[in-house]
Amino acid sequence: MKKIISFSVLFILLCSFSIVIQNHFTELVSEKLEQYSTTNSPEKIYVHTDKPYYALDETIWFTSYLVDGITHEKSKKSWVIYVELIDEKDSLVSKKKLFTNNIAAAGDFKIEKNWKSGKYLLRAYTNYMRNKSADFFFKKEINIWSADKADSLELSLVKPSGPDLSFQQIKPDLQFFPEGGDLVENLRSKVVIKVKGVGLKDITFSGKILNAQNDIISNFGTSKFGLGVFSISPQPEKTYYAKLEVNGVEYKYPLPKALPQGHTLGVINAGNHIIVNVKSNETMALSNTYLVVHQRGKQILNKFEPEPKDSYTLKIPVDNLKDGVVHLTLFDATGNPVCERLVFIANDNNKGIIEIKKDKGVLGTRKRQTIQITTKDQNGAVLPSHLSMSVRDLNAFPYNRFHKNIKTYLLLNSDLRGDIENPGYFFDEIDSKKRYLLDLTMLTNGWRRFTWKDLLYNKDTNSFDAEKGIYISGRTKRLKKPYGPVSAPTRLTFYGENIIQEPVKKSNISGEFKFGPFIFFDSIQTIVESRLTDFKSEREADRNILILIDQNEEQPKVNHNRVTKNNIASNLQLENYIKVTKYIQQLNFELDQQRQQLEEVTIIAKKKEDYEKREEDMNNQTDYGFPSNRLDLETDFIDYGQTVFDLLATVPGVSVFNDSIYIRGGTGSPLVLLDKFEVDMDFLSSLQASEISFIDVLKGADAALYPNSGNGVIAIYSKTGNTSFSRNIKRKPGIIDFPAKGFYTAKKFYAPDHLSGFEEATKPDIRTTLHWEPKITINNEGGQDISFFTSDSKSDYLIEIEGVSQSGIPLHAVSTFNVD
Template identity: 45%
Template structure:
């Protein structure tokens, strides 16, 4: 009997061990799958943190593998949007990148309103996750024609960890026990974090008391509004924080301690991490699993098979990447019971950005040549991409505390919540205080990329959005009779490039064809043909009886959320005021320069402008059958609305309402819809955007009477003549359509004056706030040095040289230095 009992225990232990071993394999396999199907990350460097109406936003987009931070091998297409405060997309760019970075820009047109805007960047593949994983950055746009609003400027200002705010009202206190829970009888480190009603970090002091009112330990939140305490909870006791505000005691209850459980703690010594695991349960740590990963890549795992109650692990960081490491303890039932984040700052990954100038003290309008290279810790050259802005420090504040490519990729993109002033932690190398504060941040934040419950126990849903590598042109072929039956037809596409490109394919049994992926910039004339049989049987007229319908290209943007928007660190309001005033002076100088250049021909120019307006108006009237409309929208006057839908544009017409897939004029019923003089249905125009449209007329009353059955009015849409968009579906004759396919956006070139040119020497005064913008600098081990030349302006000041980039091995870097112009 005893032998059977012992054998039963042995079998039970073996079964338990087998189950735990299987669970370990599942965890490792799930992490491998996550790493193989890695998420993507995007980061945008901009030339400035704020702008004025009429200014240009220059940016470089970096697209990387979300785990290794190397170049992503999934997507090649990046979408960048400029969004206003009311969540309206003002402008949108579609960029192609076959590298880790690509340049882009936005023109801030005169019709924009001043205020706060958001730059949003994402790939189609990133849409499979929450929009909070998109890159989002807030920028401010000012109107120099309006008085300076100091209240708006003050709202941008942020406090540094050195500036301690005292709360005026009841603050909010949050408590973060290390590992997740307080356990009776186990010493536990805990972070106390205080914030005011505006979610700003505040400095308070108080004491931790137990339920008997006995003081356990004092605390004082200072830097980042946080304090660090140690607590050993006793059974049958609860704890609270006692704080006095305006001579009134406020009590904040601490999390209730568990009678039994697990504790996971970590000490980060830079070159190594010491992890301590403790349990006061009956089984101790038997069959528990400790797993460590960096951004989803496994770096450590330990399956404990003995019934010990405590163990420690020393983990070297020498071979680890920089960034947030996550350590999770699973109990013997496979439940995650403790979690601890640790920031890895491996000295082996240190990068030196070397910047040298050919002149130590350049003069105004002087040519400066800047030399760049990247070196590792052993002074060996590194390969990578970088971008650089040079801006006036007195007008454009550049702070090392601001978000940059390094802080975003290593911190904010992986943590729940937003880390304010993240650059503060990297301002000084090997600074014990900042390393200590960063560890408090790790204690008070969680990993946000996935939860273990979802990763282990939920079946991954198939991706709804695919990674895009190029542009596609697709559509359907239908037999051209009353039935419009779907047919499999021979199709041929021709790009009218130099030389022309041609391809053929058979549409399937449902009439569907799809060409691509294609890579081309700007726009391209395209011809698509279809035949019932083949292209050799045109003697039979019925061979051309094919209608071609093109699919709308991707132009629907994801839902806009602003839960994870980063902000540049702005500490000094005088910088913003100087920037606005300098921009105002620059616009004034531009106007004087243009005025002087055209003064002798002023009357002639005015007359010419009026003639051109009349000519334009007559040209549009000539395209219509009705001549003058009741109302008209000329899209040449609304350049900023090119990406808006046809229904958005129709809504702009007086008395016209377009919503929920219907259109009405003064609520009197559905009007007739005409496209280039042909009556069409709503579904025939729903794909159209401002890119397709030359102008829109609305005809009511007597203006619509020339058309039959037009009692409800006419909406007459006229596409851009000779440049139809790829989804315009305009048939020239049976079996053929032509259009202009919209390609990728090509960034404009940053204007840089050349003062070696005699004309420029005598030109207008130069007071640029952005002295130079270099969107892409490529360094390699074969070509380890880069030279960038530019001219200084007319301002004797200091300029900030801001460089951001990433090496080919996935290490982000940031550099900030100054250039003094005498």
């Protein structure tokens, strides 16, 4: 009787514990996944360029696609995209700020002649994406070649394709990936083998799995990508190893040690459904375990197991899932993830097709080609989409249909921890073999967008906001005692085609104000005003206020992890590209020479160096021409943690003692000006070095322009002080003007018209990018026609189209035509 009561109590306690676990942990997982897939959903960016590599003096044409990281539909967060070009020294050489409220945004980078050839990094991100690791930024390697220097080709970097037969002298690197994560004693599991090493992935290997007594347990063989698989049921306290024999040399590799107690997670991808097998080698050990299935963070299924059992099977239909990686995780009774498995879903219901109909398959030189582009779903209905198209010379840019594109990036590479080589292979005419190899690839990779520990237990705080437009922000400070931040009415006015004035806002207790978001392109002249009380006041004292405009945020650190490598061609093809580029440059040079040969006028121009431009900009802000001494904080190395007194101490002819300043030759304190307005010496202590653009020191005759300047003048100019704009505005404290930089407007790709263009008929036409169409919109009404002319080059040409449908289906298609 006692035993019956004891067992009943134990059973009740176990059930109560099960309910507590289920209610707390399962709700936590569901809640965090819901937050991740909605409120905190990530963003993804893909950038389509017109060609894989470039020469100096060319232009990189691109279209960037910004999508929600869960659905791949239009992002509901950001409308602002930053695209950067970074050199081999991790220095930013060019940056574009683009606007889009509908997935795609076009841009371009002009490659200057004086740039160095080498490998550049094309990087794209949103401000919101900065809340996570820079690993999630889009990053693509761009090779830029110099056509003038033969040694700049670095053709030795281009390796012949095919196996590297030097592997005979190298031990192959063999890696093991048990399904679910671990081998477990007495439980049969699949184990994927991956052979790594230069040239080894394309070579077929065969081997054996043996135990410590050299008994053969299983055989295995590798195929494409060096992948193979075998099954094993490890026995307690037994060890196993794989044996390979290569050219008469035998190599041994120990298998991972099996766990004495544990769980396995086996998955069969049957196409229209997946079968999940969960097992444990302990009786009743699956009690209180929790299986979670999600796709890119959106929960598909969860199963809490309250019953004391050691196995169960699930069948999960995939008809309603999007294409991409599905993530399965098994949590044990204590809430720790113990098994993990990735599965790739390729659902026929998500099929998106780009139809390319060409006017002609073979054309002559300088002839019009018209292409009709339509996107359709699996039922043949029009699929509204956003696309971009490149047409390029196949002799200069050979096409590898297995290389990365927008489909492989959004569905595979952007979500996996490892890198997948030639991912296009898995999307090119999918068959059973490719599905099988893709499933083995899933077993060798892990999910990388979040870890369960971070998702469940770390507070998700965002330091960077999603941007809908351009913000103009800054701070207000007192010009007189008591110095420091002040809350003050502030007003912003745009002087464009029309004068637009924003309502007055009061800066906060820290003096901070912010206007926006605004949507405008290029630059627009802007005035910001502030008063200590209100704008109706006529008292001059109400203008004793300093306005400092915030500068652009610091550029994110350069991270070279997970960069999409360039699809480099063969030596012969690169040489052909360089020859064509040199010929184009020679033609352009000769045309420029002809334009400059005027009968009686000789034009001599010299490009201003950066320092000359900077000097001119600073002199334009002054009324006195040239100073006695100058400290330029934007070109000299400055520690922005320094005070103004520290900075002045570095200027020749200036002495600083505590908070007193003297100019050599003077007997007292000099006149101090900030943006041409006189300020007290004490005010300098409220200024930071980061707020200052440059400092001029005037003495003797140079200072005579100003009254009471017998002891010299120290003229300080803030980074957003008075510029040359609006000279008619009477300068007073409490007002500044500056050009506000807007979104970049992409240049138009030069497309010659050989029917009606006079200039085009009189000069040669050689183009490696025959045409670039950055924005093609397919709406419900149907397709779109794109027309362009062929050039003088007889060659085969590739049409490559990439994009995303409005429903979140990534699209990619190619076609070819010939010019004879």
